Each structure stands twice: as C-alpha cells, then as structure tokens.
C-alpha cells in the first residue's frame with residue numbers, strides 16, 4: 001500500500017509536538033486535519049504552521065476546534081471525511097496537576113481516547129499512532145529502557161498513559177484488523193529551525209528546557225536545579241533529551257510502518273536518542289548557544305524524580321528505520337532561536 005499522500009487526523013495538532021509533526025506530514029505529502037480544543041495551545045500555532053509550509057501545502061491542512069470528550073465533535077469530523085489513520089497527541093501532561101486533579105486527567109486523557117477509539121471503529125478507521133511516554137517505565141533498575149521492561153506508573157498522569165497503552169493493546173487483540181503503534185517519548189525539547197513554532201507552556205514551566213529558556217529571556221530570575229547529590233558525574237539528574245523535529249520524523253516512520261505492515265498489531269517503540277545529559281550539562285550547553293548566563297539555585301531533589309533515564313533506541317532503528325539526528329547543541333540552538341524571537345511565546349507580550 002502507498003504510505004504517503006493519505007489523509008491523517010491529528011488530535012492535539014495545535015500543541016507542541018503536534019504542530020511540528022503537522023509541518024513534516026504536510027511536507028511529506030499527507031493531507032492533515034487537526035482537532036484541538038486549545039486547552040494548552042493557540043490558533044497562532046496553526047497559523048504559523050501554514051506560513052511555514054506555504055500556501056500550496058496549506059490547502060491540505062484543515063483545522064477543527066473540538067474536544068475529544070465530546071462524541072458529537074468526533075462524529076462531526078468522521079461523518080464528513082474519511083481518514084486513513086489518526087495520530088493521537090491530545091492530552092493533558094502536567095504531572096503535578098495530575099496529582100492534585102486526578103479526575104481531570106482520567107476524564108480528559110482516557111474518556112477522550114475511548115471516544116476516539118469508538119468513533120474510529122464505527123467509521124472503520126483502524127490505524128493509529130499513540131503518544132505515550134517514558135514515564136510508563138517508572139523507575140527501572142537498569143538502563144537503557146528497553147520496550148519489554150515491566151511497566152509501572154508513578155502518578156495519575158503516568159497511569160493515564162499506561163492505561164491508554166493497555167486499552168490499545170486490548171482493542172487490537174479483540175479486533176486484529178487494528179494497526180497501532182505506541183510511541184514512548186523521552187524528553188521532547190527544541191523547536192523548528194525557523195524559530196516560528198516551539199513550546200509555549202501556560203504559567204510557570206514544570207519542565208527543564210522551557211524553564212531554562214524563560215530564565216535566558218529574563219521572564220524568570222533563576223533556575224532551580226532539583227538535586228545535586230545524585231550518583232552521576234556532576235550530581236545532577238540525567239535524561240534523554242530528544243529534538244522535537246526528530247520526534248516529528250519518528251511519527252512519519254511510524255505511519256509508514258503502519259501502512260506497510262499488516263502484522264504490526266499493537267507495538268510500542270521508544271523515541272529517544274540513547275544519550276543521557278545531566279541538568280548541569282544542559283545549562284552549560286544552553287549558555288553556550290544563547291550567550292546568556294543562567295543563574296542556578298541548587299535545591300533538594302524533586303520528589304518522584306529518577307536518577308537517570310535514557311532510551312534503548314535499537315527497536316525503533318531496526319523496525320521503523322528511524323534514528324534521532326540531533327544532539328544537545330542543535331537542540332539548544334533551535335530552542336534559543338524560538339525563545340529569542342518569541343520571548344513571550346505565541347501571545348507576543350506579557351499577559352496581565
């Protein structure tokens with residue numbers, strides 16, 4: 001079967017990873033429909049995706065404001081158009097908020113996903129790429145994380161990802177016609193090389209890179225480094241930071257696999273680089289890329305954080321033919337390009 005030129009529904013396509021993936025999908029010749037409720041994104045991101053791909057490819061992009069928790073919104077979409085596959089990004093992702101408001105996370109991430117499965121089944125669209133996370137490995141005793149490790153969630157957000165994976169496996173087992181690829185992202189960072197689209201979190205960022213970025217542009221005074229007594233080379237924790245454009249290409253590789261492999265079943269792949277970088281190494285790399293000093297405040301460990309998490313990349317390399325191209329220098333260069341051109345994100349100026 002041909003695997004490009006088809007019609008793809010992207011849930012959460014206005015968000016950070018979704019917007020970058022939509023650019024790559026359009027460039028590869030796919031037609032794209034987005035559904036997003038702007039819970040954590042803005043129309044400006046979609047407008048900029050259109051600018052980046054140009055007027056001709058923009059004709060192949062359709063935006064629908066809608067919520068996966070509303071079956072009516074999904075019915076409206078599927079009854080009007082035939083989709084060859086769905087890439088499912090839509091979801092809430094803040095670990096701390098999920099601990100404080102677990103129902104909100106189960107409702108949004110699981111009810112929304114179950115609605116999506118039901119409507120896809122009804123309209124006989126049974127090919128899907130799902131966003132999961134390295135968080136489903138919990139705190140493994142061995143590194144790198146291999147796809148067949150025991151899965152274990154540490155908080156409500158992580159449980160929504162783990163349950164979503166299990167739901168997908170059960171549905172595919174019951175109805176073998178489904179072809180599903182689950183992608184477990186490690187730490188997605190960086191931005192499109194144009195500096196036009198990037199990550200724009202609401203409120204004070206929880207994650208390292210957006211926080212460093214906001215210190216560099218003067219929105220925040222100092223970076224709190226959570227943990228300086230880990231058993232690592234410099235005492236700070238280690239993660240596998242992956243460029244969002246590498247991730248976007250990983251989704252194209254997953255689609256190719258789905259369209260060309262009848263027997264794919266429901267298969268999970270790590271999307272990471274296989275390289276670990278410490279918090280302090282990342283600070284130094286960002287200072288070098290930006291020419292800005294990032295003041296740091298050494299703090300106690302953040303509860304629930306692991307010492308070191310990085311991916312085994314062998315399965316994705318072998319079976320998807322995909323490998324990350326970019327390291328932390330390019331990540332920091334592109335993140336700084338986005339930050340310096342858009343110090344206040346898509347809103348353009350501080351919100352009062």
Ligand SMILES: NC(=O)c1ccc[n+]([C@@H]2O[C@H](COP(=O)([O-])OP(=O)(O)OC[C@H]3O[C@@H](n4cnc5c(N)ncnc54)[C@H](O)[C@@H]3O)[C@@H](O)[C@H]2O)c1
Nearest residue numbers: 012015016017036037038039040041067068090091131133
């Ligand atoms: N960024 C990360 O660190 C990371 C790591 C691992 C996994 N993930 C997963 O990848 C996916 C994408 O993450 P992201 O970083 O692009 O997040 P994001 O918040 O930037 O994008 C998610 C998008 O989904 C939309 N959305 C949320 N709930 C919705 C709903 N019910 N209906 C319609 N739209 C809805 C939001 O408005 C947003 O545009 C998420 O499922 C997330 O859990 C992200």
Ligand SMILES: O=c1ccn([C@@H]2O[C@H](COP(=O)(O)OP(=O)(O)O[C@H]3O[C@H](CO)[C@H](O)[C@H](O)[C@H]3O)[C@@H](O)[C@H]2O)c(=O)[nH]1
Nearest residue numbers: 133134135186187206207208211224225226237279302305
């Ligand atoms: O202001 C900050 C923010 C983070 N960190 C440290 O930086 C490292 C990375 O933290 P992030 O919050 O950026 O990322 P995590 O690895 O904790 O988790 C992220 O990536 C995971 C996948 O591995 C999950 O998807 C999770 O939901 C997502 O938040 C951690 O050691 C953390 O303690 C700081 O020192 N200061």
